[in-house]
Structures are given as C-alpha cells and as structure tokens.
Amino acid sequence: MAKEIQCPLPGIFYRKPAPEEPPFVEDGGAVEAGAVIGLVEVMKSFHEVTAEEAGENIRFEVENEGQVTAGAVLARMD
Amino acid sequence: MALEIRKPGLLTTIQDLGRPGYFHLGIPIGGAMDRLSLRAANRLVGNPEDAACLEAVFMGPELVVTEDTLLAVTGGEMPVKLDGAEVPTWTSFAAKKGQVLSFGYLTDGARIYIAVAGGIATEPMLGSRATYAIGALGGVDGRAVAAGDVLPVGDGAGTPGRTVPEALRRRPGRPAELRVLPGLYWHRITEASQKAFFDDEWSVAPEADRMGYRFRGGRPLEFVEREQPFGAGSDPSNIVDGCYPYGSIQVPGGTEPIVLHRDAVSGGGYFMIGAVISADMDLIGQLQPNVPVRFQRVDMDAALKARAERTAVLDEIRAATA
Structure with a gap:
C-alpha cells in the first residue's frame, strides 16, 4: 500500500533547495524517515516538508513551484 | 494554571484586541487579524472579549494544559483534538490537567483562535498583550510562542458546551x-x-x-x-x-x-x-x-x-x- 506525504500548510511547493540545485529527492528515489522532500514558501519564509516514514519509488503529485493547500498529497511512495 | 507549548506550529502569537492610540508614533494597533473570532472565542470560555488568546496561522500548535480548564477554538476550520480525540470548533470544552491540545490540517480559512478560561496573562505592554514582533512588543518577550514556553493563564470560569451557531461563523466565499x-x-x-x-x-x-x-x-x-x-x-x-x-x-x-x-x-x-x-x-x-x-x-x-x-x-x- 502506498504511503502518502501530505503538505502541512498552504503555499508554493519547491522540490529543490535552490533553483540551480538538484531536487531533494529524484522521482522514483528512496527516502529515509525524517528526510526533507521539499519546501513550502509562505509569508516570506520557507518551511521544510519531511517524510514521516521511510519509503522507496517516490512519485510526486505536485510539480515544482505548484500551489498547495494544507493536507494536499505531495507524494506517494512504497 | 498555564499552557505549555510543545510545538509552536508555523507562527503562533499571543493576540488580543490590540493597542490603539500609538499609530501616530508608528506603532500599529496589532491584535487579532480576525477580531470577531477572537471576541467569540473569549465569550465561549467566559472571558472578557478583549482577553488574550493564541492566534495560529495555517498550522495549529501542540500544547498541554497544566490544570483543569475550559478551552474554545474559533476562526478558520482546523480539526481540534484533545488527547487525539476530535472536539467541535466554535464550542467550549473542558480539558483536564495534563491533556494535550493538537490540531489536524487546516480545511477552511487561515487563522484559528485558541481561548482559555481566564485568558493568557503575560505582561501587557502599552495596554495590550498583542504580539508585535517587528517592534518586539507584547507576546512572549516580544516574540511569537516557541516550544518550551509556559504561558501563564489568569483565573477564569465558564461553561462547557457553549457554542456559536453555524450561521454566525463567517467564511470567505470563492472568490x-x-x-x-x-x-x-x-x-x-x-x-x-x-x-x-x-x-x-x-x-x-x-x-x-x-x-x-x-x-x-x-x-x-x-x-x-x-x-x-x-x-x-x-x-x-x-x-x-x-x-x-x-x-x-x-x-x-x-x-x-x-x-x-x-x-x-x-x-x-x-x-x-x-x-x-x-x-x-x-x-x-x-x-x-x-x-x-x-x-x-x-x-x-x-x-x-x-x-x-x-x-x-x-x-x-x-x-x-x-
């Protein structure tokens, strides 16, 4: 069963720490529990989104710089 | 009585109805962004309408009550949990010593107001406890609440189960x-x-x-x-x-x-x-x-x-x- 990573707050979702850097996690990659998978920008600051549990074959449901709401599914993984 | 902050959420601040009268000196009124929701939260727990509450934006905090008390949460819609069990919004409820208040994901609106019977009793500055972080006024030493803060609460008494009818809760339309x-x-x-x-x-x-x-x-x-x-x-x-x-x-x-x-x-x-x-x-x-x-x-x-x-x-x- 797929594990979901939900967005804790509304804003703009970023998959990379900076525009010229690679994404925190590549599509299909594996993450450890507590790993940062993206950033959400709101109120002039950036907030890290972390995976609560480990998983592999991550599939993002939201594009880089996509608009997100609280509770939105950002990614699924196995 | 106190509220112990375990997790502060995104930006949780002490707010009341603000400090009018200093705008000519560059100090804004501050206070609750949604004043009506703060007034309602206070009324639900038997406080004066201008008592200090917590305003949390987009994400709720996690906190522990140190004595038996009465709480209410108004404003935007965000599931309210007491020791993990959901309780209704816009309604006063009793919390026992040591119980944990936490929140689910925001579903509507943007800001919630958490009122506690007796009101938050931090030191007022220029007549208000409202947090104006840019000017380091009010709040907890002029800042938002942080994990580990213990917020003093005044004496209060109220009735659980008081509620604001649905029709009186205002929601932004789309657009x-x-x-x-x-x-x-x-x-x-x-x-x-x-x-x-x-x-x-x-x-x-x-x-x-x-x-x-x-x-x-x-x-x-x-x-x-x-x-x-x-x-x-x-x-x-x-x-x-x-x-x-x-x-x-x-x-x-x-x-x-x-x-x-x-x-x-x-x-x-x-x-x-x-x-x-x-x-x-x-x-x-x-x-x-x-x-x-x-x-x-x-x-x-x-x-x-x-x-x-x-x-x-x-x-x-x-x-x-x-």
Whole structure:
C-alpha cells in the first residue's frame, strides 16, 4: 500500500533547495524517515516538508513551484 | 494554571484586541487579524472579549494544559483534538490537567483562535498583550510562542458546551469579495485602470502576512501622466509621503496591490487606491495563499451599513453565548 506525504500548510511547493540545485529527492528515489522532500514558501519564509516514514519509488503529485493547500498529497511512495 | 507549548506550529502569537492610540508614533494597533473570532472565542470560555488568546496561522500548535480548564477554538476550520480525540470548533470544552491540545490540517480559512478560561496573562505592554514582533512588543518577550514556553493563564470560569451557531461563523466565499472605498488618490489612475481593478480576479500572494496582504493576477495599473511633485519618488505609483490607514491598498509599481492589516506601517510614499472597509478586514485574516479574490466598489453609505451589519452579528454572538 502506498504511503502518502501530505503538505502541512498552504503555499508554493519547491522540490529543490535552490533553483540551480538538484531536487531533494529524484522521482522514483528512496527516502529515509525524517528526510526533507521539499519546501513550502509562505509569508516570506520557507518551511521544510519531511517524510514521516521511510519509503522507496517516490512519485510526486505536485510539480515544482505548484500551489498547495494544507493536507494536499505531495507524494506517494512504497 | 498555564499552557505549555510543545510545538509552536508555523507562527503562533499571543493576540488580543490590540493597542490603539500609538499609530501616530508608528506603532500599529496589532491584535487579532480576525477580531470577531477572537471576541467569540473569549465569550465561549467566559472571558472578557478583549482577553488574550493564541492566534495560529495555517498550522495549529501542540500544547498541554497544566490544570483543569475550559478551552474554545474559533476562526478558520482546523480539526481540534484533545488527547487525539476530535472536539467541535466554535464550542467550549473542558480539558483536564495534563491533556494535550493538537490540531489536524487546516480545511477552511487561515487563522484559528485558541481561548482559555481566564485568558493568557503575560505582561501587557502599552495596554495590550498583542504580539508585535517587528517592534518586539507584547507576546512572549516580544516574540511569537516557541516550544518550551509556559504561558501563564489568569483565573477564569465558564461553561462547557457553549457554542456559536453555524450561521454566525463567517467564511470567505470563492472568490472572496472585499469591499473597497476609493480614496484620496483615486484620480491618479486612468479610468480604464479604475474599472480593471474591480473587474479582474486577483489571488492572495504567498507573501501575505499580518502587516499586509498582497494580491496578484490582475492587470497592472496605468497612471495619469503628471510631473512628479517635489518630495515624491520618480515612479508614478509614488506620492509625497502620506498617512496609511488600516485597510489602505497601496500598489508599488502599479502591479501588486497590498492591503495593510493589523501590523501595518503607518505612512510612506506609495499612492493608495482606497481602503478595504472595516467590515471586511476580519475576512482578510481568513484568506489562504492562492485563493481567488475580487474587489468590489462601495460608497461610504454602503461601508457604514456593512459595519452596522457586522456589529449586529457580534450582538447575535453575544446573545448566543450569554
């Protein structure tokens, strides 16, 4: 069963720490529990989104710089 | 009695009805972004309407109550949990010593108000406990709450199960409609721009905060040509410095309107289209990033009527929570 990573707050979702850097996690990659998978920008600051549990074959449901709401599914993984 | 903060959420601040009377010195009124929700939360737990509560934006905090007490959560909709079990919003409920208050994901609105019987009893500054972080006034040593803070609470008593009827809880529509009274500088933009501002759909920019709500998506403003007066900046959106009222809409560079809110700056050199009427200021405090917004033009009579209508709603809430 797929594990979901939900967005804790509304804003703009970023998959990379900076525009010229690679994404925190590549599509299909594996993450450890507590790993940062993206950033959400709101109120002039950036907030890290972390995976609560480990998983592999991550599939993002939201594009880089996509608009997100609280509770939105950002990614699924196995 | 105290509230122990385990997790602060995104930005959780102590707020009351603010500190009026110092704006001429550059110190804004501050206080709850959604004043009606703060008043309602206080009434539910038997507090005076201006008692200090926690205002949490987009994400709730996690906290522990150190004695048996009474709590209520109003404002935006976010599941409220006591030791993990959901309790209703806009309704007072008892919490036992050691119980943990936590929250689920925000489902509607933007800000919640957490009231505790007796009110938060931090030291007032200039007559208010409201947190004005930029000026390091009020709150906890002038800042938002942080993990490990222990917030003192006054003596209070109230009744569990008090509730505000659903019909009296205000929600932003889609698009949210904000009523605007054109102001002193209205003549500075062309007729086409005056019309476009109200015709276009805008959306809340993610930068929006307690100081100002920024909007984007509408057409840029065109200004009536003039030779800039002495003392005004060179951009056509500049004026000779003036006073900024709460709710005033400045448009730096003519592109993205900013509505000044409770933690507003008091003056500067940007022209203002007008002001969002006082009746709709609470609603702005419940707008999330990216939601659609329309500005609607009203005259002074309509603005005063809207204010009277909001006062009538408050009176209904008072009656329901008496």
